[in-house]
Structures are given as structure tokens and as C-alpha cells.
Amino acid sequence: MPYLDWYLFHLMANDWSWFRSTVATRPHPKDKSRPDPHFSLSQHTTMIPTILITLFIAFIGYYFSAPAKETDKLNNGKELPGPIGIPYFGNIFQIGLHQYISFSKWAQEYGPIFQIKLGVKRWVVVSDAAVAHELMVKRGTNYSARDHSFIMNEIVHPGSRGMLASSGEYWRKIRKLAHNGLAQKPVESYTPFIENESLELVRSLYNSALDPVIHFRLFTLNIILTTVYAKRFESPDDPTFLKLQSYIVDTIGFLGYDAIINLFPILRKLPLGLNKKARHLMANYFDLMKQFWDRFKEEHARGETKPCVASHVINHQDDDGLDDFDVHNMFIDVLGAGLDTTAITLSWMIALLANHPEMQARAHAELDAAIGRDRLPTLADQPNLPYIRAILRETLRYRPATGWLSIPHQSVQDDLYEGHLIPADTTVVANVYAMNMDPRRYAKPERFDPDRFLHVTESSAALANGPIGKRDHVTFGWGRRLCVGVHLAEAEGFLSLAQLLWCYRIEVEKGGVPPVVNEWQLGITMPPKPFRVKFAPRHEGVKEVIAK
Numbered sequence: 001m002p003y004l005d006w007y008l009f010h011l012m013a014n015d016w017s018w019f020r021s022t023v024a025t026r027p028h029p030k031d032k033s034r035p036d037p038h039f040s041l042s043q044h045t046t047m048i049p050t051i052l053i054t055l056f057i058a059f060i061g062y063y064f065s066a067p068a069k070e071t072d073k074l075n076n077g078k079e080l081p082g083p084i085g086i087p088y089f090g091n092i093f094q095i096g097l098h099q100y101i102s103f104s105k106w107a108q109e110y111g112p113i114f115q116i117k118l119g120v121k122r123w124v125v126v127s128d129a130a131v132a133h134e135l136m137v138k139r140g141t142n143y144s145a146r147d148h149s150f151i152m153n154e155i156v157h158p159g160s161r162g163m164l165a166s167s168g169e170y171w172r173k174i175r176k177l178a179h180n181g182l183a184q185k186p187v188e189s190y191t192p193f194i195e196n197e198s199l200e201l202v203r204s205l206y207n208s209a210l211d212p213v214i215h216f217r218l219f220t221l222n223i224i225l226t227t228v229y230a231k232r233f234e235s236p237d238d239p240t241f242l243k244l245q246s247y248i249v250d251t252i253g254f255l256g257y258d259a260i261i262n263l264f265p266i267l268r269k270l271p272l273g274l275n276k277k278a279r280h281l282m283a284n285y286f287d288l289m290k291q292f293w294d295r296f297k298e299e300h301a302r303g304e305t306k307p308c309v310a311s312h313v314i315n316h317q318d319d320d321g322l323d324d325f326d327v328h329n330m331f332i333d334v335l336g337a338g339l340d341t342t343a344i345t346l347s348w349m350i351a352l353l354a355n356h357p358e359m360q361a362r363a364h365a366e367l368d369a370a371i372g373r374d375r376l377p378t379l380a381d382q383p384n385l386p387y388i389r390a391i392l393r394e395t396l397r398y399r400p401a402t403g404w405l406s407i408p409h410q411s412v413q414d415d416l417y418e419g420h421l422i423p424a425d426t427t428v429v430a431n432v433y434a435m436n437m438d439p440r441r442y443a444k445p446e447r448f449d450p451d452r453f454l455h456v457t458e459s460s461a462a463l464a465n466g467p468i469g470k471r472d473h474v475t476f477g478w479g480r481r482l483c484v485g486v487h488l489a490e491a492e493g494f495l496s497l498a499q500l501l502w503c504y505r506i507e508v509e510k511g512g513v514p515p516v517v518n519e520w521q522l523g524i525t526m527p528p529k530p531f532r533v534k535f536a537p538r539h540e541g542v543k544e545v546i547a548k
């Protein structure tokens with residue numbers, strides 16, 4: 001669910017298909033074990049004129065759209081340090097494929113807060129959790145906006161509606177509405193739905209050997225739909241399910257173009273056919289959301305609906321004068337933001353545990369002692385399963401689903417930070433890698449070690465709002481923009497892991513290879529590379545208990 005200029009990086013690294021097919025998927029020259037069946041330089045040299053023309057147009061676009069010189073504004077404070085870039089493009093070409101690594105290197109040279117220029121934009125990169133907390137939490141009134149995004153604010157959410165990309169008063173209202181349905185209390189009332197979907201998940205994996213990711217996606221989509229509209233899909237073959245899933249994936253796909261368009265606004269004027277396609281997609285998507293909503297309202301009026309986000313929303317919608325179109329926009333963000341993030345986190349947990357049978361053995365012992373073998377664990381068992389909770393927390397720290405850079409915030413007014421001026425409209429991005437892997441905060445940070453969180457009892461949501469020194473990790477973002485689905489994410493992550501481990505040993509098949517955990521797929525999120533594991537029932541009683 002990550003958006004906005006943040007996509008620049010993914011665009012450069014991943015979303016230019018020519019680039020991906022020539023460079024990103026190319027095995028390292030020394031890696032003889034990975035043949036490169038697709039690479040052909042001649043196939044791609046034909047793209048070079050197109051790239052040069054695009055860069056030229058971007059240059060012209062920058063020239064005519066660049067803001068006036070900022071020296072006047074900077075009178076109050078020194079400019080933040082940062083690497084020197086080239087005219088017009090700034091530091092774009094210095095960032096490289098693994099931006100978090102370049103940022104971490106620059107942090108060593110320029111300190112925990114430095115600035116770079118990307119086309120027309122100024123970015124402030126923060127690599128220290130305390131500095132990010134100071135800006136985005138303590139000074140949250142100034143650092144909780146989002147940059148204007150062409151795709152998000154004009155095509156996905158015409159009129160800058162929705163939650164993820166809106167700012168100011170409108171965002172506060174829509175966020176409050178979503179919060180009404182996704183805060184801790186309402187999420188607790190969804191316990192039966194979450195437990196039901198988790199049961200369906202463990203049933204679907206019984207004694208199987210596979211890559212579980214598609215099952216995790218069905219699990220998370222069904223939970224969101226059940227909690228949003230009190231509806232679920234029985235089967236992954238349901239045509240409406242397939243339609244909805246493709247709308248979500250295609251919308252996220254369009255976001256890949258966003259960054260370059262935001263940095264070089266002239267590109268909006270080019271006849272790329274992008275607008276037309278994206279608007280057509282969104283028309284269909286909104287139509288489906290309207291069908292869900294209209295049906296829900298009818299059922300709600302007849303008193304036939306169960307508690308869910310939509311029922312909370314219906315009860316509060318009029319408080320802030322938000323109409324049905326606002327509600328569709330909000331749900332589109334909730335679906336987009338909640339679908340893959342949790343599924344990716346689950347995939348990482350399974351991949352990591354398959355590599356650590358000794359951790360599974362500890363979790364199994366904890367489950368046997370606290371739950372026994374006659375019933376599945378429930379959400380109410382959380383306090384008695386500290387090791388399982390620690391595995392979830394450590395996975396979120398160690399392999400954050402939304403990647404190593406936070407979703408950028410935007411400043412509203414000029415601000416002085418330790419004598420340095422951060423002008424209004426600056427994009428502020430947290431280097432999650434530097435923070436989640438900070439050796440001052442975590443002993444041996446490169447080691448996956450749930451024990452570091454064994455005695456942490458508060459939720460990640462609660463810790464995010466407390467002092468930074470006690471925060472577990474920064475994966476759910478910052479301050480007023482903190483992930484609004486954090487309670488749901490923690491509940492579904494904990495329960496599915498507890499139930500999966502209660503039922504199964506996660507094994508590498510005979511002759512198979514353990515899941516790769518030190519590399520990940522390049523993309524707008526950070527999923528593990530595809531892998532295959534076996535879900536071997538732990539004891540005789542599993543079949544009977546999950547059949548009940």
C-alpha cells in the first residue's frame with residue numbers, strides 16, 4: 001500500500017520493464033548457478049532512443065516547471081547537508097538499485113538527516129528513529145501531509161479523495177471514519193470472522209507441499225472484505241473475487257508510473273494512453289464498490305448486517321458530511337493497503353521458520369503447554385503465547401512488507417530542525433532499513449532472533465505512540481499517518497501463525513531447498529522469493545480438530 005514519490009525508487013529499480021529485463025533480473029556475473037535465459041542486449045538497445053527522448057522531455061519539463069530559487073526561503077536556517085547532484089535531475093542517477101543502501105552510506109557521510117534533490121522535488125532522508133520520531137510524531141501537525149500524486153490524486157481518487165494520498169482537513173475526516181471501523185475495539189468485535197478465516201486457511205494447507213502465498217492472499221482479502229462489508233468469497237474461482245483482485249493489482253500497477261510523472265510533470269501531457277486506461281479501470285472498480293455498498297446499505301436498513309467497518313461507517317458517515325463516493329474511495333485504499341501487506345508478512349514468517357526448525361520446536365512446546373492438543377489457539381490466548389507474538393514482531397522488524405523505505409510524508413510549513421531549514425512541501429522519507437537494523441537498538445540486528453522481543457507485551461500500535469526508545473520497530477509508519485489497519489494486521493498475523501504452528505511442522509521437502517531469506521523480490525512491496533514448503537501435521541488430532 002505504499003504510494004507517491006516513493007514509487008520513484010521502485011519505478012527506477014523495478015517498474016521499467018526494459019530495465020528489469022536487462023539489469024534487475026540479470027544474475028550476478030559471478031553467480032554461475034543462475035543461468036540467464038531471458039537476457040539479450042540487442043533486444044533492448046532499441047529502447048535507448050525512447051529513454052533518451054523521455055529524459056529530454058523530462059529535462060524540458062523540469063526547466064519550465066521548476067520552482068523559483070529557494071535561497072530567499074533559506075534565510076532562516078542552513079541548508080541540510082547532502083550529496084551534490086547534477087542540474088535538473090538532482091541525485092536521481094546516484095541512488096542505484098538498492099536505495100536504502102545508498103541512503104545508509106550517505107547517512108554515514110552527512111549524518112542522520114540529509115537532503116537530496118529528485119527532479120523538481122526536495123527529499124529529506126532520515127536514518128535515525130529518534131529524529132524521525134521528532135519530526136513525524138512530535139511535530140506531526142507539520143509532517144503528516146502527502147505530496148500531490150498525479151495517479152493517486154487525479155486518476156485513482158479524482159478530486160484528491162481517499163485516505164492514502166489526501167492531506168489536510170479532508171484526510172482527517174476520512175481517516176477518522178476508517179478509524180471508527182479499524183481501531184482496537186471494533187477489531188476485537190471482528191474476532192469471530194478472523195478466527196473463521198484462519199481456520200479456513202489451516203484447513204486449506206493440510207498436509208500440502210506448496211508456495212502458500214496464494215492462500216495467504218485469499219485469507220487476507222477475505223478478512224478485509226468480511227470486516228469491511230461482512231462478506232466473503234467461498235472460493236478463489238468466484239468471478240467477482242477474480243475481478244476485484246485484478247482491479248486491486250492493476251491499480252497498484254498504475255502507481256508504478258506515478259513517481260516519474262510527479263517528478264517531471266510535463267510527462268502528464270504526453271499521449272501515453274495511460275490516463276485513458278487508468279480511468280477506465282477506476283470506473284469499473286468504483287462500479288463494483290458501489291454494488292457492494294448499495295447491497296450493504298439495503299441489508300443494513302433491514303437489520304441483516306453483522307458488525308463490520310461498513311456498519312461503523314454508516315453510523316458515522318454523516319457526522320463529517322462525507323458522501324458515498326468518499327466511502328468508496330476510502331474502501332479502495334483499505335483494500336489496496338491491507339491485501340498484500342499481511343500476506344507478505346505471513347510468507348516471510350513461514351520462510352524464516354522453515355529455516356529455523358529449532359524456533360518451531362520452541363513455539364510447538366509453548367503451544368502444547370499453553371493450549372494443549374484438543375483445540376486451536378484463539379485470539380484470547382495471546383498473553384499466554386509470548387514466543388509466537390515475538391516471532392511476528394521480529395518478522396515485521398526483520399523483513400518489513402512495505403520495504404526498506406517508509407511511505408513518504410510531506411511538510412506543510414517551513415520548519416527549523418537543529419538550525420537547518422526544512423522548507424514547506426519537502427518530502428520526508430524514513431530509512432526503515434537503517435532504523436530496523438540499527439545496532440544501537442538491536443544487538444546483532446542482521447540475525448533473525450524472536451527472543452529480542454520475548455518480554456514485550458504491548459501491541460506495536462501502542463508502542464508506536466509511546467517514547468521512541470521503547471518502540472519495537474518502525475514498520476507501521478509514523479504518528480498521525482501510522483497504519484490505520486495496524487490492529488487488524490496484528491490480530492490476523494498472530495492468529496494465523498499460532499494456528500499454523502499448532503497444526504503443522506513447516507518443513508523443507510525431501511530434496512528441496514530451504515526458502516531464501518536474504519534476498520527478496522523487487523517490487524513496490526518486499527515479498528520473499530517464491531518458495532515451497534511442506535505443512536506436515538504435528539499430531540494425530542490435527543485433522544479432527546480442524547474438521548470441527
Ligand code: HEM
Pocket residue numbers: 001163164165175224333334335337338339341342345400401402406407408409475476477478479480481482483484485486488489
Ligand atoms: C503487516 C501488515 C501491514 C503493514 C506492514 C502496513 C504498513 C503500513 C505503512 C508503513 C503505512 C504508511 C504509514 C505512514 O505513512 O507513516 C500504512 C498505511 C496504511 N495502511 Fe497499513 N500496513 C499493514 C496492514 C494494513 C491493513 C490490514 C490495512 C487495512 C485493513 C491497512 C490499511 C492502511 C491504510 C488505509 C493506510 C493509509 C493511512 C493514511 O495514509 O492515513 N494496512 N500501512
